[in-house]
Amino acid sequence: MGISADELPFIFDAFHRGKAGEGVKGFGLGLAAVKVIVEAHGGKVLVDSKAGRGSTVHVVLPQSSQQNTDRP
Secondary structure (H helix, E strand, O other): OOOOOOOHHHOOOOOOOOHHHOOOOOOOOHHHHHHHHHHHOOOEEEEEEEOOOEEEEEEEOOOOOOOOOOOO
């Protein structure tokens, strides 16, 4: 369904529920949690959205330069 431009700045706020989310079950914590976890790992979350068309959420994580030597 997409996210309107005026709501985009708030989509990562905990408990934010946009107009499109009215009447849909949930607490508004999903994207807030995603952002906290991804940023804790040195990454970032990007969103492309067009109201009425849809949204794409991109999670970008850094590649680890360390290799796990415990694995075979």
